[in-house]
Amino acid sequence: MSKSILGLFQQPEPAADAMDGLKEAGFELGTFDVLTGTPYPEGAFGEYVPQHRLFRFPAFGAIIGFTLSVFLTAVTQLAYPMVTGGKPIMSIFAMLIIMYEMTMLAGVIATVIGIVFESRLPNMQPGIYDTRITEGWIGVVITFDDESKVADAESVLNKAGALEIKHA
Amino acid sequence: MASQAVAHESEHHAPPPNVDADMVARELIATTTGASGRFKAWVWGLGILSIAGIVALVIKFIDQGDDSTKWGYVAALVSFLLSVAGGAPMVAMAPVMAKANWVRPITRIASLFSFASVVTLVMLIPLVAILPPLVTEGARRRTIWYEAPDYSPHIWTTLALVMLLITGIMLFYSAALPDFASMRDHSTGWRKRLGKRLARGWVGTDAQWRTLRMRIGMFGTFYFLILVFANFLFTTDFGQSMVPGWRDAILPMYHTVSGFQAGVAGGVIALYFSRKYMKLEKFIHLDAFWSLGRLLFALTLLWIYFFYSSFIVFWYGRSENDIATLNHQIKGPMIWAFFGAMILLWFVPWWILIWNKVRRGTTVMVMGSFVILVGLMLDRIRMFVPAWSVPGDQIHEKWLKVIPETYWPDIFDILIMAGGISLVAFIVMMMTRVVPVLSVWQVQEFNLLSKPIKYIRGHATLVAKPD
Numbered sequence: 187m188s189k190s191i192l193g194l195f196q197q198p199e200p201a202a203d204a205m206d207g208l209k210e211a212g213f214e215l216g217t218f219d220v221l222t223g224t225p226y227p228e229g230a231f232g233e234y235v236p237q238h239r240l241f242r243f244p245a246f247g248a249i250i251g252f253t254l255s256v257f258l259t260a261v262t263q264l265a266y267p268m269v270t271g272g273k274p275i276m277s278i279f280a281m282l283i284i285m286y287e288m289t290m291l292a293g294v295i296a297t298v299i300g301i302v303f304e305s306r307l308p309n310m311q312p313g314i315y316d317t318r319i320t321e322g323w324i325g326v327v328i329t330f331d332d333e334s335k336v337a338d339a340e341s342v343l344n345k346a347g348a349l350e351i352k353h354a
Numbered sequence: 355m356a357s358q359a360v361a362h363e364s365e366h367h368a369p370p371p372n373v374d375a376d377m378v379a380r381e382l383i384a385t386t387t388g389a390s391g392r393f394k395a396w397v398w399g400l401g402i403l404s405i406a407g408i409v410a411l412v413i414k415f416i417d418q419g420d421d422s423t424k425w426g427y428v429a430a431l432v433s434f435l436l437s438v439a440g441g442a443p444m445v446a447m448a449p450v451m452a453k454a455n456w457v458r459p460i461t462r463i464a465s466l467f468s469f470a471s472v473v474t475l476v477m478l479i480p481l482v483a484i485l486p487p488l489v490t491e492g493a494r495r496r497t498i499w500y501e502a503p504d505y506s507p508h509i510w511t512t513l514a515l516v517m518l519l520i521t522g523i524m525l526f527y528s529a530a531l532p533d534f535a536s537m538r539d540h541s542t543g544w545r546k547r548l549g550k551r552l553a554r555g556w557v558g559t560d561a562q563w564r565t566l567r568m569r570i571g572m573f574g575t576f577y578f579l580i581l582v583f584a585n586f587l588f589t590t591d592f593g594q595s596m597v598p599g600w601r602d603a604i605l606p607m608y609h610t611v612s613g614f615q616a617g618v619a620g621g622v623i624a625l626y627f628s629r630k631y632m633k634l635e636k637f638i639h640l641d642a643f644w645s646l647g648r649l650l651f652a653l654t655l656l657w658i659y660f661f662y663s664s665f666i667v668f669w670y671g672r673s674e675n676d677i678a679t680l681n682h683q684i685k686g687p688m689i690w691a692f693f694g695a696m697i698l699l700w701f702v703p704w705w706i707l708i709w710n711k712v713r714r715g716t717t718v719m720v721m722g723s724f725v726i727l728v729g730l731m732l733d734r735i736r737m738f739v740p741a742w743s744v745p746g747d748q749i750h751e752k753w754l755k756v757i758p759e760t761y762w763p764d765i766f767d768i769l770i771m772a773g774g775i776s777l778v779a780f781i782v783m784m785m786t787r788v789v790p791v792l793s794v795w796q797v798q799e800f801n802l803l804s805k806p807i808k809y810i811r812g813h814a815t816l817v818a819k820p821d
Contacts, residue, residue: 223375223532224798225563227820233560240568244576263501270500280501286583287510287517294521294576301528301569315557317539320532322375322798325558 189333192221192314193326193343194350201324202231204346208328211342213335221315221325240304247296248289255288256281314354372801373636382790382797383540385632389787392631400780407773408476414766415480422484422596422746423758426739427767429481429592431774433609433734434616435474436515436588438727439778440581441617442467442624443522445646446529447574455817456645458800459637462793463624465529466785467617468522470778475515477774481592482508486746493750497595507591514584521580525573531556531566532795548788585610596741597682599675599753604664611660612699615653616730619723622646624782626720628791637797640714641815647713650723654703661700675753682740687760691736698729731771 195201201220208218215234228235259281267275319325326348328339336353343351373381389397411428418424446464449457487504488494499506535556537549556562586606594600622643629638665684668676684692706712706722713719743758763771803818 219559219561221558222563223379223536223558224795224802225567226802227818228560228564231560235560235564238561238565238568240565240572244572262503268501270494273500275501277501280499283498283510283587284502287514290576290580290583291513291517294517294524294573294580297569297572297576298524301565304565313557318376319558320536320539320794321379 188329188331189336190314190327190329190354191336191339191343192316192352192354193328193346193348194316194318194352195324195326195346195348196322198226198230198324200347201326204326204343204348205231205233207342207346208326208339211338213328213339217330218326218328218339221319221327223320223322238304240300243300243304244293244297247299248293250296251289251292252285254292255285258288259284314352316350316352370636370639371806372804373797375798375801378637378797378801379536379540379794382637382792382794383536385634385790385792386537386541386545386787390631393783397780397783400776400783403776404773404780407770407777410766410769410773411477411480414770415483417766419480419484422486423743423761424764425481425484426742426761427735427763428477428770429738429742430731430734431771432474432477432481432592433588433738434731435470435477435774435778436584437609437613437616437730437734438620439467439470439474440518440522440584441613441615442620443525443577443617444581444614445618445621445649447525447570447577449645449649451571451574453819454645455800455804455819456639456641458796459639459792460621460625460642460646461529461796462533462789463628463791464617464621465522465526466624466782466789466791467620467778468519468526469785470781471515471519471522472781473774473777475512475519476777477770478512478515482512485592486749490746490750495595495749496598496601498590507587507595511584511587511591514580514587518577518580518584521573521577525570525577527552528566528569528573529793529796530789532558533790533793536794537789545788581613582606582610585613593738593741596749597679597744597754598749598751600679600682600741601675602664602667602679604660604667608660608664611653611656612730612733615650615657615699616727618646618650618653619726619730622650622723623720623727626716626723628786629716632786632791634792637792640716643716643719644713647707647719650703650719650726651707651713654700654707654726658700658704661696678754678757681757682754683737686740686757688736688740691732691739695729695733695736698725699733700729702729 193204195204205218205220209215209232220231220233260276263275263280269275273280313329314327316323316325326343330336330339340351414424414428442464446457446461450461485508486495488497488499488502488506489504497507531553534549534553535558537545538553541549589606589609594602594605625638625642625646628634668680702725703722706718706725712722739761740758743761744754745758748754748756803820805816807814807816
């Protein structure tokens with residue numbers, strides 16, 4: 187069972203100092219994170235930036251939707267061949283509307299699925315938290331497997347000027 | 355990170371001071387509770403009108419469901435709602451994607467209109483039932499569906515509007531997740547429970563913020579692509595295909611752009627009333643109105659550009675087909691609606707918005723926005739009422755040989771139109787009881803990234819631009 191502590195700060199500067207301090211104290215990237223109620227510019231706290239795959243989901247969905255739509259329109263037209271106005275049976279312009287709509291539909295559905303995976307939502311175990319974070323406070327959360335490091339983390343947070351430290 | 359100083363011309367326009375993050379959260383969450391008596395009276399009035407409109411729609415369908423020539427005003431209403439409710443969320447998206455700071459506090463109001471697309475769908479139901487199939491009595495009418503099954507317009511246009519609704523709601527929800535967390539943390543009662551349920555464990559980690567930005571961008575892009583497509587399908591399937599010989603490649607884009615104009619106008623009206631009656635002056639700065647005024651002015655000029663581009667093709671063409679289209683849409687029995695639309699969608703707003711002083715105020719801006727919405731309704735009437743007035747036995751002709759007489763609205767049409775518009779306003783107002791009318795985190799972000807400063811002898815706002 188991992189343990190977490192949360193240091194609370196009212197200003198961003200000491201929170202960034204705490205993040206620097208944790209790196210200097212040898213805490214691994216990914217074991218500590220910053221919680222904010224406002225999206226600070228990326229890298230404002232020197233935080234670890236994890237890789238994401240969110241863009242792959244709509245692209246994958248769009249490809250699936252496009253492929254299905256080509257299949258649907260082509261097979262329908264080949265199964266029920268009707269020559270209209272001398273145009274070819276497999277006429278791309280007649281297929282475009284359905285191709286576009288199905289590509290969009292599958293893209294949207296895949297994006298929704300992607301969000302569920304990539305945002306780690308719903309987060310059934312949100313872990314340690316404080317409601318003041320949505321009032322502008324900043325939290326620095328550290329997760330440990332090794333409880334011997336708790337004192338080191340507390341020391342870093344206190345040195346940076348944490349106003350309160352919570353344990354979970 | 356770059357920064358930009360926006361100078362203000364005089365002492366009068368000194369930027370208001372930033373508001374502390376905790377006060378932003380508390381005051382905006384508090385706007386969802388304690389509605390004023392005036393608010394309740396409006397909600398009751400709009401609710402009653404909405405019910406009357408729905409009842410009138412049902413009665414009209416039972417009474418006149420077999421005669422498509424009586425449904426022009428409902429088609430015009432659907433077009434109007436698609437424009438306003440569909441166009442307004444783009445106000446929330448386009449400037450955000452361009453990293454405009456002024457738009458942050460107002461994106462929520464604009465995205466609330468996404469829910470009003472439900473009304474567009476409700477009003478579409480009888481039209482879908484009445485719209486003739488592609489082939490009737492062995493003859494196929496001229497549409498974009500020249501090889502498709504008979505009920506393709508019915509299925510695909512409806513699906514496009516359903517997708518627009520879903521994408522709009524997802525766009526709203528994506529951007530509202532942090533505010534649901536604020537409701538969970540600072541609200542009470544059912545709002546707290548709702549916030550907890552919808553926040554889905556949001557705590558504000560860096561990864562959550564980064565994916566939030568990305569999904570707003572993705573859903574915004576999807577929304578735009580689907581909105582343009584829905585406009586294209588509706589104008590062709592429920593407009594042009596009902597009139598023999600009406601072939602106008604510019605019409606779908608004209609419809610879309612005038613929808614953006616109406617969306618901005620709707621956004622300005624919602625912003626004005628929220629600011630004034632919910633006492634949000636310290637969060638909604640005049641800067642937002644100035645910027646929306648410029649956008650509205652540009653879109654007003656685009657209206658005349660697209661109209662003229664469409665008109666000139668028929669005017670120069672002079673074929674019987676072109677003359678019939680001009681008589682049907684502009685010069686004939688709908689000339690009153692055309693001139694009304696021209697004056698109210700272009701001339702009056704252009705003359706109002708051209709003045710800097712007007713764009714820097716709020717009262718005349720909101721009056722101009724109301725004028726635009728009235729003009730838009732007249733424009734949709736002049737397009738869709740004559741289109742649906744063409745008798746079913748003539749829609750297979752090569753061109754329109756007999757221009758139908760003006761069809762004036764009956765009591766049901768009036769009730770349906772009043773009810774449909776009321777229902778949109780009702781839904782938007784009721785949504786402000788559920789979520790804060792301004793996005794808490796975006797107002798906080800606005801304050802985080804901008805700072806009022808003294809600039810030489812004047813005032814300015816210093817805006818940080820994170821890339």
